[in-house]
Amino acid sequence: MGEMIRIPGGVFLQGSPPWLLDWLDGQDQPLPRVWFGDETPQLRADLPAYFIDRYPVTVGEFSEFVSQTGYQTDADRRGFGLVYDSDGWTERAGVRWSAPGGPGTDTDGYRDHPVVHVSWDDASAYARWAGKRLPTETEWEFACRGAGFRIWPWGDEWDSRHANTAELHAGPLSTLTDWRSWWKSVCDRGGPLPQTTSVGQFSGAGDSVFGCADMAGNVYEWTATLSYLYDDAAPCDPTVRMAAGRYRVIRGGSWMNFRYQVRCSERMHGDPNGWSSFAHGFRCARDAELQTRELP
Amino acid sequence: MIKIVIPSVWNQDGRTEFEGTEGPLPEVIKRFAADNPSLSRRLIAPDGSPLMYVNFCVGDEFIPRSQRATTTVVAGSTLTIISPMAGG
Numbered sequence: 001m002g003e004m005i006r007i008p009g010g011v012f013l014q015g016s017p018p019w020l021l022d023w024l025d026g027q028d029q030p031l032p033r034v035w036f037g038d039e040t041p042q043l044r045a046d047l048p049a050y051f052i053d054r055y056p057v058t059v060g061e062f063s064e065f066v067s068q069t070g071y072q073t074d075a076d077r078r079g080f081g082l083v084y085d086s087d088g089w090t091e092r093a094g095v096r097w098s099a100p101g102g103p104g105t106d107t108d109g110y111r112d113h114p115v116v117h118v119s120w121d122d123a124s125a126y127a128r129w130a131g132k133r134l135p136t137e138t139e140w141e142f143a144c145r146g147a148g149f150r151i152w153p154w155g156d157e158w159d160s161r162h163a164n165t166a167e168l169h170a171g172p173l174s175t176l177t178d179w180r181s182w183w184k185s186v187c188d189r190g191g192p193l194p195q196t197t198s199v200g201q202f203s204g205a206g207d208s209v210f211g212c213a214d215m216a217g218n219v220y221e222w223t224a225t226l227s228y229l230y231d232d233a234a235p236c237d238p239t240v241r242m243a244a245g246r247y248r249v250i251r252g253g254s255w256m257n258f259r260y261q262v263r264c265s266e267r268m269h270g271d272p273n274g275w276s277s278f279a280h281g282f283r284c285a286r287d288a289e290l291q292t293r294e295l296p
Numbered sequence: 297m298i299k300i301v302i303p304s305v306w307n308q309d310g311r312t313e314f315e316g317t318e319g320p321l322p323e324v325i326k327r328f329a330a331d332n333p334s335l336s337r338r339l340i341a342p343d344g345s346p347l348m349y350v351n352f353c354v355g356d357e358f359i360p361r362s363q364r365a366t367t368t369v370v371a372g373s374t375l376t377i378i379s380p381m382a383g384g
Contacts, residue, residue: 032310038383082349082380088337091349220381227382238312239303242353243382250381261384268384271351273360275380 002053009049012147013042016265028174029260037236039265045138049288052135052143055199055213056283060111065126074119074274081117082277083192086184100278101193113196114219114281120248120272123222123282134224135285137249145264146209153208153215162206163216164197164255194278195255216262217253219281225249227269243269254279298369301376321367322346351378
């Protein structure tokens with residue numbers, strides 16, 4: 001279960017170089033520079049070897065976990081989950097990993113898609129059951145781009161055919177108004193269902209430098225890392241600053257995003273207190289030493 | 297008066313700081329949304345109550361869902377409104 005890739009470890013500069021923020025400023029995207037400030041300044045990171053899942057954890061894999069353990073997710077226990085309908089985010093009764101759009105929806109045909117509606121605790125519980133753990137954000141970013149900087153897992157040239165983003169579904173998008181128009185059309189057709197794709201659908205062209213799939217888009221991925229700022233003095237959104245020490249880092253962006261939110265060095269921060277949504281999933285990691293000991 | 301801080305992406309002009317009126321937290325949020333209709337969708341549920349998945353800090357204190365109804369924001373405080381997913 002959960003094919004893993006051995007990442008050799010190494011030294012790299014985690015985060016975005018200054019020119020990347022200048023580049024974002026010059027792109028046809030609506031978000032202010034300060035929104036990306038938490039990606040800077042770059043930090044020197046030194047990683048030992050480790051293993052990381054090639055793919056995000058799938059519905060089929062999570063189903064096996066639930067079947068064997070009787071585990072109930074946070075959304076199961078509280079009786080509702082978060083979806084984005086044509087008016088915005090809303091908590092909807094009955095929404096859970098096995099009913100991602102609520103009552104009347106199921107996961108038929110989705111077994112090889114990433115599981116969604118999993119909180120940070122749910123993801124951590126699965127990882128423990130699988131004998132793994134969540135990756136740190138440093139491990140995640142290194143697996144995504146290796147020692148050299150690149151904007152997306154495959155390189156610096158955007159190609160909407162390499163990842164599951166909103167642009168795969170809607171074509172080029174540059175404004176939130178365009179995005180909302182696309183999303184309303186999706187909701188009008190079938191309701192607010194996750195637009196995930198089968199894991200590995202974009203392999204090889206969309207794979208990372210180490211061969212990891214779906215690191216750009218498909219689902220947001222929880223990491224083990226408690227949110228922090230690379231430098232307290234770096235200009236940064238004030239609410240991101242308040243998330244430091246409270247939230248957990250999320251990486252990779254999702255099918256909901258533009259190309260700018262699925263970059264290798266992009267950071268998001270998620271509420272770990274039971275919160276999840278129809279675009280949030282995860283992949284697992286494991287120490288390389290542990291893996292070696294387990295081999296015959 | 298209190299200071300209310302919101303994410304920089306909630307306003308087209310990137311403004312993050314506003315003034316508000318002290319009082320019980322749910323009332324502070326409702327009043328702030330009423331004064332700033334463009335933000336209402338991000339703060340208020342269809343039934344008129346503050347959205348529960350949005351988080352709040354008063355000063356440095358994170359206010360859990362279970363304590364919001366009984367939390368009072370006193371004059372001079374800073375109320376920070378944090379989306380469940382911040383940044384990006």
